[in-house]
Amino acid sequence: MVKLSAKCLLAGDPAVGKSALAQMFRNDGAHFQKNYTLTTGIELLVKAISVPETSDSVEFFIFDSAGKDLFSEMLEKLWEQPNVLCLVYDVTNEQSFNNCAKWLEKLRAQAVGMHIPGVLVGNKTDLVGRRVVEQKQAQEWADKHGLEYCEMSVKEMKNFEAPFNILAKSFYQLYKEKVEIFHSLA
Amino acid sequence: MRSAERRLSAAGAALLVATSSDPEHPAGNVADGRSDTFWTTTGMFPQEFIIGFPERVTISRVAIQCYLVRTLRIERSVSKDPVDFEECIEKDLQHTEGQLQMEEFPLPAFQATHLRFIIKSAFDHFVSVHRVIAEGTAEDT
Ligand SMILES: Nc1nc2c(ncn2[C@@H]2O[C@H](COP(=O)(O)OP(=O)(O)OP(=O)(O)O)[C@@H](O)[C@H]2O)c(=O)[nH]1
Ligand SMILES: [Mg+2]
Numbered sequence: 511m512v513k514l515s516a517k518c519l520l521a522g523d524p525a526v527g528k529s530a531l532a533q534m535f536r537n538d539g540a541h542f543q544k545n546y547t548l549t550t551g552i553e554l555l556v557k558a559i560s561v562p563e564t565s566d567s568v569e570f571f572i573f574d575s576a577g578k579d580l581f582s583e584m585l586e587k588l589w590e591q592p593n594v595l596c597l598v599y600d601v602t603n604e605q606s607f608n609n610c611a612k613w614l615e616k617l618r619a620q621a622v623g624m625h626i627p628g629v630l631v632g633n634k635t636d637l638v639g640r641r642v643v644e645q646k647q648a649q650e651w652a653d654k655h656g657l658e659y660c661e662m663s664v665k666e667m668k669n670f671e672a673p674f675n676i677l678a679k680s681f682y683q684l685y686k687e688k689v690e691i692f693h694s695l696a
Numbered sequence: 697m698r699s700a701e702r703r704l705s706a707a708g709a710a711l712l713v714a715t716s717s718d719p720e721h722p723a724g725n726v727a728d729g730r731s732d733t734f735w736t737t738t739g740m741f742p743q744e745f746i747i748g749f750p751e752r753v754t755i756s757r758v759a760i761q762c763y764l765v766r767t768l769r770i771e772r773s774v775s776k777d778p779v780d781f782e783e784c785i786e787k788d789l790q791h792t793e794g795q796l797q798m799e800e801f802p803l804p805a806f807q808a809t810h811l812r813f814i815i816k817s818a819f820d821h822f823v824s825v826h827r828v829i830a831e832g833t834a835e836d837t
Binding site for chain 2: 511512513514515516517569571591593623624681684685688689691692695696
């Protein structure tokens, strides 16, 4: 039983639902916060999940960042040595999707020369009539940037575990690959 | 001169603590005198392990074989228990693609009952430590 641990950066524009996702994930779907309380600085949440089809697990140290801090320098300090990335946008907010490029660029600058598994997450799929970012468009952008992709509605408790399952799997895969390399060295 | 490393691994009590564990690659592997077995870190940095000697020794040589380690700090203690560590050396290692990092530490002979190795940062998400060599002589008591 291997227990990996990973620093997970949760990033994206203000009000896309990052904190809603983090809370929902930590409390196993017990609570959806309707009122918006913007995050200031960073909030840390810890939760372990098992890697599908194994007896191993990944413990996530989720750094829930403030969306308004896209250009703050403080964020860079708190973002040091990341392991995985969860990049969230709001499917009813085009701007939040367009800004993913800036978030990603900022993250990649933190980990030059390292592969950081990441997932792009479209939230608020419950607001069907107000949707402006289509799945196909987002999926293509994710592919182009080497990210996995999924959609969810934290409000309807739909698919909110998917981003973490995806990240756990990718990170675990990365570990297994590294161990193979370590074996080949001696 | 005796090899503390060899003597310790025979006693099976060389490795005291480590912050990470994969049962297939336990930290004991760093002190088994072999390069083909290794310890892997499984989480965020810093990561560390502590090696204990059954009695106080004078160490004349410290070396490590590892992979993807960036900043390494070595501390020693002369206490009976693994407490009161003080720094011996801190070093930035070079990345050696596809090859073990073989690092010798230029230290004057020093006394220790415990050695603590702290991996402060790395070139990747995970590192491996294959072997720690700590040669020394036991004190006459
Ligand atoms: N309709 C709908 N609303 C959601 C969903 N997820 C979150 N919200 C709402 O969106 C608002 C913002 O959510 P937060 O989780 O606070 O947003 P955030 O990304 O953490 O924002 P910052 O902390 O400012 O960066 C809140 O009012 C939530 O209730 C969803 O799936 N559907
Ligand atoms: Mg928030």
